[in-house]
Amino acid sequence: MSAPAAGQPGSSSLHRDGYWWHRARADLLGAVMGPHLGAPRRSLDVGSADAPSVGWMQGTHQHVSLDLFPDGLVPGQGVVGSATELPFADGTFDVVSAFDVVEHCADDARAVSELVRVLAPGGRLLLSVPAYQWAWSDHDVQAGHHRRYTRAELVGLVERTGTRVVRATYAFGGVFPLFVAERVRRRLRTPPEGDSRLPEVSPGLDRALTAVCRAESRVLARADVPFGSSVFVAAVRPGDPAAS
Numbered sequence: 001m002s003a004p005a006a007g008q009p010g011s012s013s014l015h016r017d018g019y020w021w022h023r024a025r026a027d028l029l030g031a032v033m034g035p036h037l038g039a040p041r042r043s044l045d046v047g048s049a050d051a052p053s054v055g056w057m058q059g060t061h062q063h064v065s066l067d068l069f070p071d072g073l074v075p076g077q078g079v080v081g082s083a084t085e086l087p088f089a090d091g092t093f094d095v096v097s098a099f100d101v102v103e104h105c106a107d108d109a110r111a112v113s114e115l116v117r118v119l120a121p122g123g124r125l126l127l128s129v130p131a132y133q134w135a136w137s138d139h140d141v142q143a144g145h146h147r148r149y150t151r152a153e154l155v156g157l158v159e160r161t162g163t164r165v166v167r168a169t170y171a172f173g174g175v176f177p178l179f180v181a182e183r184v185r186r187r188l189r190t191p192p193e194g195d196s197r198l199p200e201v202s203p204g205l206d207r208a209l210t211a212v213c214r215a216e217s218r219v220l221a222r223a224d225v226p227f228g229s230s231v232f233v234a235a236v237r238p239g240d241p242a243a244s
Contacts, residue, residue: 024213030056031217036234040094047101097126116161121239137186170228174212
């Protein structure tokens with residue numbers, strides 16, 4: 001497994017507001033995770049410096065945002081903290097999400113255990129991570145990743161906490177050929193100096209990529225896809241919600 005370098009801190013969305021991938025991820029996550037959100041009393045979004053990308057989680061319930069870096073947090077509404085040492089009591093939340101967070105943690109098992117610890121019995125855990133270690137590139141180094149995952153690897157990581165996985169799928173399958181080509185290009189050509197985390201796209205390509213991902217979101221609302229550059233998992237902590 002490749003060791004990460006010290007990348008640019010915080011989410012890339014802080015530096016590239018409105019980038020197509022973040023908009024597409026919001027649609028794809030909503031299609032997969034929305035049905036598992038339920039009607040929580042309290043929810044926690046970990047790593048939410050790019051909270052606008054998960055606006056579909058907002059509602060009338062109490063919603064807490066947490067990130068290691070304060071830049072993207074709303075003053076008075078967000079909490080600065082680490083996924084591996086969450087500053088909350090056991091069983092505090094009905095929903096806990098961590099989208100593209102676990103791969104940043106050196107001890108991913110501890111991070112997932114912490115996410116489950118603060119879940120109430122019957123609570124839902126919503127996760128996304130980058131897919132396939134063979135796709136490791138300078139992008140991952142710049143982003144501060146420790147690893148990438150297969151669907152089976154993420155499912156195993158979650159299930160070892162005693163949490164029951166109810167949905168596991170790849171995502172960004174529609175644009176996967178372009179993802180593979182872009183990773184091959186990165187390996188064959190030394191990237192320019194500076195932040196190379198997000199490749200530039202033309203307005204026309206932006207529209208095309210967005211359209212493909214919107215079509216995929218309609219597929220994901222009904223079925224899993226067998227490959228893609230991300231893995232999404234929804235899981236439930238066993239127990240009676242009424243006991244929380």
